[in-house]
Amino acid sequence: MDAAFVAWPDPSSLPSAVGAPLPKSFFTRDTCQVARDLLGKILLSQAGGVIVGGRIVETEAYLGSDDAGSHAATKSLTKRNLVMFGPPAHAYVYFTYGNHHMLNVVTEADGIAGAVLIRAIEPLVGIDEMRRRRVGRPDQDLTNGPGKLAAALGLNLSDNGDRLGEGNLAVYVAQEVASEEVAVSGRVGLSAGHELPYRYFLEASPYVSKGRTGPPKRRVRRIGSTRGGRK
DNA sequence: ACTACGATCTACT
């Protein structure tokens, strides 16, 4: 629909590098295009009552049924991937590996699955608060990975499904990045679909994650595990 | 009800 995008937080309280909030139409596009164009934009969180965030330097596109690496690959709606099929400009937050939250932004028109995983940002706003949430880490390690990023922004499952600009999260226009600065590679950590060139990052940024692309190491099976065995 | 395993990260070797 055409309702005006709701700005959050009050732009006058932000650094001058931060422009207007991205309109919903920005996200109602091809997922790879959105992933590319999110580079350089400003992501902010007010989770926990403090505004923190920074400049997006690394993203990954996750598509629908054609993408084996996507939560929406099965095409069936489940409780988890429901948000990916919903309206654009919403946050898709999920939990994995027993430890980490992941932040995605939903793309494509309502009913079409798509999301962009935000993998890394360059810290700009509320750095002290992010240091508090990531005790003992050098600034370079505050947000250079999706799990670290979600921790530094104070995100959890309660942020899942929130419309950008209405919950704890918002994304803002900033200085455009030149195409020469952008590199593309396979996605990180996938057992399927890792060969697709859906990872976008600013090659020169020291805040990009150290994640390797390509197939993950063969995961050792839990043979003979007593997990759930004896009582 | 039960179980395998994951869009990761850290700490050790």
Add this chain to the structure above:
DNA sequence: GTAGATCGTAGTG
């Protein structure tokens, strides 16, 4: 280089 953490989800029975 790799094992372990630790819990939500999905697939199966």
